[in-house]
Amino acid sequence: MDSPSDLFGRQSSLISPFDPYPNPSTALDLPRHLTPSGGGHGAPYPGANPSSQPPYPLIHHLLQPGGAPMRSRGQLHLDRYNREEERMEGEEEEGMGGRLVGVGGKRLSGALVADWSYDMMRVKRLRLESLVKGDGEIGLEEKEEEEKGRRSAERGNREKGREGRRKEREELKEQLEEARGRLKALQEKVWKAFGERSAQEEERRWSGGEPEEDDDGDGEMYKEEEETAEGITEEEVEEEVREIDDLSLPFIPPSPHFQGIAKQDQKARDHEKRSEEQRNVNGGGGVFLEGVLERAAVWMGCGVVRGEHVGGEQKFAQALKQELGSAVARVIDRVLRLYTQNETLPPSIHPSTLSPGEGGNEGGGRGGVWAALRERERGRGGGSATHDQPPLPAPPPHPHQEQSEALPLITRRTDNRRNQLLPPNNQPNNRTKNHLLPPHPFPPLCQPHPPHHHTHPALLPPSSHHKDSSPFLPPTSYPLPISLLHYTMQQLFTRSLSHLHPLHKEGIMNSDAYMEGNPFPPQLTPSSSSSSHPSFPPFAVMDERDGGMRGGGRDRGMDSGMYLGPGSAQEGLSPCHLKKAKLMFFYARYPSSNTLKTNFPDVKFNRCVTSQLIKWFSNFREFFYIQMERFARQAARDRLPRDGAPCLGRDSRETPLRLGRDTELYRILNMHYNKSNDYQVPDRFVELAELALREFYTAIQTGRDSDPCWKKSIYKIICKLDSPVPDSFRLPGCPMG
DNA sequence: TAGGGCCCTG
DNA sequence: CAGGGCCCTA
Numbered sequence: 217m218d219s220p221s222d223l224f225g226r227q228s229s230l231i232s233p234f235d236p237y238p239n240p241s242t243a244l245d246l247p248r249h250l251t252p253s254g255g256g257h258g259a260p261y262p263g264a265n266p267s268s269q270p271p272y273p274l275i276h277h278l279l280q281p282g283g284a285p286m287r288s289r290g291q292l293h294l295d296r297y298n299r300e301e302e303r304m305e306g307e308e309e310e311g312m313g314g315r316l317v318g319v320g321g322k323r324l325s326g327a328l329v330a331d332w333s334y335d336m337m338r339v340k341r342l343r344l345e346s347l348v349k350g351d352g353e354i355g356l357e358e359k360e361e362e363e364k365g366r367r368s369a370e371r372g373n374r375e376k377g378r379e380g381r382r383k384e385r386e387e388l389k390e391q392l393e394e395a396r397g398r399l400k401a402l403q404e405k406v407w408k409a410f411g412e413r414s415a416q417e418e419e420r421r422w423s424g425g426e427p428e429e430d431d432d433g434d435g436e437m438y439k440e441e442e443e444t445a446e447g448i449t450e451e452e453v454e455e456e457v458r459e460i461d462d463l464s465l466p467f468i469p470p471s472p473h474f475q476g477i478a479k480q481d482q483k484a485r486d487h488e489k490r491s492e493e494q495r496n497v498n499g500g501g502g503v504f505l506e507g508v509l510e511r512a513a514v515w516m517g518c519g520v521v522r523g524e525h526v527g528g529e530q531k532f533a534q535a536l537k538q539e540l541g542s543a544v545a546r547v548i549d550r551v552l553r554l555y556t557q558n559e560t561l562p563p564s565i566h567p568s569t570l571s572p573g574e575g576g577n578e579g580g581g582r583g584g585v586w587a588a589l590r591e592r593e594r595g596r597g598g599g600s601a602t603h604d605q606p607p608l609p610a611p612p613p614h615p616h617q618e619q620s621e622a623l624p625l626i627t628r629r630t631d632n633r634r635n636q637l638l639p640p641n642n643q644p645n646n647r648t649k650n651h652l653l654p655p656h657p658f659p660p661l662c663q664p665h666p667p668h669h670h671t672h673p674a675l676l677p678p679s680s681h682h683k684d685s686s687p688f689l690p691p692t693s694y695p696l697p698i699s700l701l702h703y704t705m706q707q708l709f710t711r712s713l714s715h716l717h718p719l720h721k722e723g724i725m726n727s728d729a730y731m732e733g734n735p736f737p738p739q740l741t742p743s744s745s746s747s748s749h750p751s752f753p754p755f756a757v758m759d760e761r762d763g764g765m766r767g768g769g770r771d772r773g774m775d776s777g778m779y780l781g782p783g784s785a786q787e788g789l790s791p792c793h794l795k796k797a798k799l800m801f802f803y804a805r806y807p808s809s810n811t812l813k814t815n816f817p818d819v820k821f822n823r824c825v826t827s828q829l830i831k832w833f834s835n836f837r838e839f840f841y842i843q844m845e846r847f848a849r850q851a852a853r854d855r856l857p858r859d860g861a862p863c864l865g866r867d868s869r870e871t872p873l874r875l876g877r878d879t880e881l882y883r884i885l886n887m888h889y890n891k892s893n894d895y896q897v898p899d900r901f902v903e904l905a906e907l908a909l910r911e912f913y914t915a916i917q918t919g920r921d922s923d924p925c926w927k928k929s930i931y932k933i934i935c936k937l938d939s940p941v942p943d944s945f946r947l948p949g950c951p952m953g
Numbered sequence: 954t955a956g957g958g959c960c961c962t963g
Numbered sequence: 964c965a966g967g968g969c970c971c972t973a
Contacts, residue, residue, distance in 0.1 A: 794964090806958090827956095828965090834958065835964060841959095931959085959970080 818948035848912030875906035
């Protein structure tokens with residue numbers, strides 16, 4: 217888990233903010249890595265090589281609100297000053313024939329030299345600060361020039377005695393002091409915000425001795441920050457400026473705080489004292505920055521303030537994502553509560569389990585679904601050593617226990633079972649859809665499909681074919697958080713869409729996870745259990761006029777997993793309704809609206825639902841006729857019996873084709889209308905299909921197919937051959953054959 | 954004119 | 964499987 221403090225701490229461990237980058241190319245290249253986009257906030261530093269100007273958009277964003285006034289005055293003046301200085305330097309370079317500034321100039325008085333030297337340092341510092349806040353760009357060449365200029369000024373060989381210049385310096389001094397004060401206040405705010413956020417961790421850092429990950433001087437930085445808040449002496453300014461110059465750190469602002477970073481290796485502070493000071497800071501500071509972006513900015517800002525520019529953007533992005541993620545997780549939880557309170561969601565996704573207690577996603581915003589997703593992603597990607605836990609052959613928990621753990625499991629760190637379910641790079645490619653299903657304590661009333669369809673046999677318990685034997689997914693196939701979230705959102709969407717167009721709902725419900733083989737449709741509620749429904753006898757005797765009742769062992773009368781009981785007819789159609797409609801097609805190719813209403817008692821019919829059902833049957837017919845024509849044409853072309861359909865021989869006058877149950881055409885039809893193959897195709901349908909095939913064949917043989925309306929006659933024949941739909945279809949749920 | 958069906962397309 | 968266009972019919 218990437219807590220903010222973790223991010224903070226890791227920054228210093230991953231980043232070497234004090235790398236002096238003695239190699240100019242390194243110093244130039246590194247900042248560009250920070251902002252691949254190039255950045256370009258503000259005007260380039262005057263005189264600097266644009267290609268070597270590392271932008272600092274992050275600190276710019278961080279400091280701009282509070283530092284805007286400072287920039288509005290001091291920054292502009294400094295820019296002007298810098299430009300003036302550049303101009304002067306250029307002039308002097310022309311005169312001197314070299315780049316060194318002030319070398320060989322008029323001698324100044326000692327006091328003036330010292331004053332100028334001091335001013336130069338302060339101006340430099342201010343310039344660097346301004347760069348960080350505003351343009352945030354500085355080049356190494358510029359840095360070198362500055363260093364040379366400083367040395368030359370210290371030697372007093374430069375003539376800088378003009379009166380106007382002096383006035384300007386004084387003016388700049390005042391501005392500098394003002395800017396310093398504002399910077400100090402801003403830094404206090406930033407650090408207070410940070411300290412308030414992670415006071416405990418910082419306390420641990422300070423008082424617990426060595427930092428956990430970063431032993432490169434975080435504490436020193438804090439110390440330096442406190443010094444900043446307390447105020448600094450001019451000697452420190454000088455010293456720090458000198459240090460940063462020596463370190464050739466062109467991008468480290470020379471403020472006392474920034475410079476403290478650079479000298480952290482040289483100072484050994486008393487940890488107890490720091491702890492006290494930190495406590496004071498934390499205690500006295502209010503929360504200055506609230507909100508996701510602000511906090512993320514603070515984290516990043518801290519990193520930048522500490523000179524950790526390398527990878528700063530990534531850290532910022534991480535922080536941002538983390539906060540956004542936690543916010544989204546909180547929203548999800550709240551929405552779940554709003555939508556599912558006192559409702560009959562499967563317990564596995566009930567809000568109480570989604571966010572156990574208030575500690576889940578509330579407040580901290582570090583747990584919850586989103587955190588689980590992050591955890592999972594982390595674990596999936598190979599994960600760290602701490603997350604790589606061997607798969608546990610632990611016995612599956614009780615279903616209720618599992619469901620109660622379903623979401624606490626999410627909020628936990630990497631979970632054993634999760635690893636077991638999803639070993640990194642060891643997942644079965646054809647992970648069945650059942651993996652996407654949430655745990656459910658209630659048996660899916662929809663008959664699970666035979667293993668050979670979508671579910672690996674190993675994933676189905678041997679008893680899965682028996683209605684009273686809890687045909688659940690094996691515990692090892694319990695869902696993953698991502699799936700659970702998906703399922704949860706589907707639930708929410710389904711509920712939200714319950715007032716919308718059923719056709720639209722269907723589009724959602726037709727999503728992969730809810731199609732074939734999903735025993736947990738969105739509409740499923742515990743009360744829909746067949747055994748609990750008064751009008752739904754679990755051992756209902758089916759009407760077996762034509763088909764049905766197949767594999768006598770299966771005494772389950774109804775595949776009702778998708779259905780609510782009467783009185784709670786649902787709006788819209790479920791995938792199981794589709795399945796049932798397909799089975800109905802075995803009997804009725806052209807069902808009337810009344811027939812549909814009769815056989816879908818658990819559906820609240822309206823115009824849209826009726827139209828959808830009619831459309832379904834239209835599609836069924838289309839597929840049916842397409843197959844008939846296809847095989848008829850094939851037979852006519854070959855003039856041979858196809859796919860095992862025996863030629864009727866000589867005594868067959870005009871119908872050489874037969875449709876046996878062992879033919880390819882039959883297999884295709886059965887696969888389409890009875891995909892799970894758990895319903896015995898009625899003989900009457902086979903006969904009808906055979907008749908249709910013959911009609912198509914003869915029409916093709918006789919050349920009637922040249923008529924654009926040649927199929928209509930066949931349609932007329934077929935539509936008259938509808939059979940009565942068995943009574944078993946009048947009950948809610950899918951009839952079992 | 955609304956409902957239903959076919960056809961085509963995505 | 965859904966959507967839309969077109970046609971037919973009661």
